[in-house]
Amino acid sequence: MTPENPRERLLEAAGEIFAEKGFKGATVRDIIDRAGVNIAAVNYYFRDKKSLYIETVKHAACGESEDAHLAWAPGTPPAEKLRDLIRFQLLKLLDPSRPAWLSRLIMRELTQPSAACAELVREYIEPRSKVLLGILRELLPPGTPRRKLYLTAFSIVGQCHFYCSHKPIIRLLLGEDEYQRLDPATLAEHITQFTLRALGA
Amino acid sequence: MTPENPRERLLEAAGEIFAEKGFKGATVRDIIDRAGVNIAAVNYYFRDKKSLYIETVKHAACGESEDAHLAWAPGTPPAEKLRDLIRFQLLKLLDPSRPAWLSRLIMRELTQPSAACAELVREYIEPRSKVLLGILRELLPPGTPRRKLYLTAFSIVGQCHFYCSHKPIIRLLLGEDEYQRLDPATLAEHITQFTLRALGA
DNA sequence: TTGCTTTTGAAACGCTTGTTTCATATAATT
DNA sequence: AATTATATGAAACAAGCGTTTCAAAAGCAA
Numbered sequence: 001m002t003p004e005n006p007r008e009r010l011l012e013a014a015g016e017i018f019a020e021k022g023f024k025g026a027t028v029r030d031i032i033d034r035a036g037v038n039i040a041a042v043n044y045y046f047r048d049k050k051s052l053y054i055e056t057v058k059h060a061a062c063g064e065s066e067d068a069h070l071a072w073a074p075g076t077p078p079a080e081k082l083r084d085l086i087r088f089q090l091l092k093l094l095d096p097s098r099p100a101w102l103s104r105l106i107m108r109e110l111t112q113p114s115a116a117c118a119e120l121v122r123e124y125i126e127p128r129s130k131v132l133l134g135i136l137r138e139l140l141p142p143g144t145p146r147r148k149l150y151l152t153a154f155s156i157v158g159q160c161h162f163y164c165s166h167k168p169i170i171r172l173l174l175g176e177d178e179y180q181r182l183d184p185a186t187l188a189e190h191i192t193q194f195t196l197r198a199l200g201a
Numbered sequence: 202m203t204p205e206n207p208r209e210r211l212l213e214a215a216g217e218i219f220a221e222k223g224f225k226g227a228t229v230r231d232i233i234d235r236a237g238v239n240i241a242a243v244n245y246y247f248r249d250k251k252s253l254y255i256e257t258v259k260h261a262a263c264g265e266s267e268d269a270h271l272a273w274a275p276g277t278p279p280a281e282k283l284r285d286l287i288r289f290q291l292l293k294l295l296d297p298s299r300p301a302w303l304s305r306l307i308m309r310e311l312t313q314p315s316a317a318c319a320e321l322v323r324e325y326i327e328p329r330s331k332v333l334l335g336i337l338r339e340l341l342p343p344g345t346p347r348r349k350l351y352l353t354a355f356s357i358v359g360q361c362h363f364y365c366s367h368k369p370i371i372r373l374l375l376g377e378d379e380y381q382r383l384d385p386a387t388l389a390e391h392i393t394q395f396t397l398r399a400l401g402a
Numbered sequence: 403t404t405g406c407t408t409t410t411g412a413a414a415c416g417c418t419t420g421t422t423t424c425a426t427a428t429a430a431t432t
Numbered sequence: 433a434a435t436t437a438t439a440t441g442a443a444a445c446a447a448g449c450g451t452t453t454c455a456a457a458a459g460c461a462a
Contacts, residue, residue: 024222172318
């Protein structure tokens with residue numbers, strides 16, 4: 001499971017800890033402790049903590065991109081593609097069994113950008129935003145202005161990310177029992193229906 | 202403008218700096234520097250950094266609550282109330298002239314909750330969530346289940362908060378020019394229309 | 403083996419952090 | 433005015449931080 005390569009082990013451990021505590025909150029001793037390597041390895045394989053962080057974010061984004069190959073048969077109705085996309089995104093954001101630190105690390109980078117942010121947008125955000133915008137172009141009447149496409153995309157992604165970024169508040173508002181009943185499939189269905197009606201489909 | 206009371210000055214300065222850098226990222230020397238007081242004042246007026254943080258969040262939430270008195274004449278159509286609510290929220294989230302650190306501090310607490318979180322939800326979140334839920338009860342058919350009300354509320358708030366929490370990414374995606382054109386009024390109108398259509402109004 | 407490079411380990415170095423100390427200044431009380 | 437309580441200031445503290453050092457270990461070519 002865990003790789004032998006110290007460099008890889010550092011990236012894995014750093015991903016978990018940076019995601020959990022943020023850049024400042026995480027200490028290199030925490031990281032090398034979980035990775036099971038000597039502290040000098042940070043300086044040896046990466047130059048310093050900051051470089052380790054940037055490489056970690058890129059590593060996480062790269063690992064996330066792999067499983068994102070949503071491909072539909074030609075002729076698939078755009079509404080169905082939208083539903084798939086939303087469901088897929090929510091599953092990735094909320095499924096606790098998957099290595100959640102990937103999404104959380106990315107989410108953290110999005111809200112408190114560092115040097116890794118621009119690169120992350122280029123490698124990770126833009127490709128999948130292109131997919132969503134493509135679907136919306138099919139759903140909305142031809143000639144819809146670019147701005148409207150983006151605003152609609154933001155409305156969709158905003159709904160999805162809310163359940164991830166505001167998780168603790170939702171839990172407090174709904175109560176633990178009710179919160180447990182919010183499975184990703186239910187949420188995806190709600191957001192899809194909400195969005196499709198908003199688009200007049 | 203700035204109060205004479207060292208305690209108040211500390212709360213103001215701490216609000217700005219905690220909002221900007223988070224709890225770990227902010228240093229007490231940063232704070233006492235901006236407040237213009239001696240470092241011993243932190244220990245004197247509050248016990249330590251953590252207590253200062255909790256008091257700061259409560260202080261900020263309290264200050265925010267004051268101007269939240271959205272009162273409508275009886276008989277106002279719920280769609281109009283919704284528009285007002287969304288516009289008001291977006292203005293508070295995005296207007297750079299206002300002391301933005303209030304919202305940002307609260308946002309930060311929501312996504313990375315600490316000891317101050319539960320109290321914040323009780324004092325700050327629940328009251329205004331009640332307002333929104335009340336409007337939705339008017340908009341949606343009677344007998345709509347509680348869960349559906351909440352999901353709808355999350356869809357609305359999620360759309361609004363997205364522009365605040367993902368601001369850097371939006372800027373990168375749209376480009377600086379296009380981003381500058383996104384004034385709160387435009388966004389509020391989009392979200393309102395999007396939501397009203399989704400609700401079939 | 404020998405000699406060289408690459409990798410690891412334990413320790414220490416500065417530096418910054420939150421916190422404390424204590425002497426002094428200011429205000430309040432009698 | 434004298435005395436006590438309150439507030440401030442400058443300095444230092446101990447702990448934790450990122451980073452560096454350097455010698456020993458491991459890998460590898462000749």
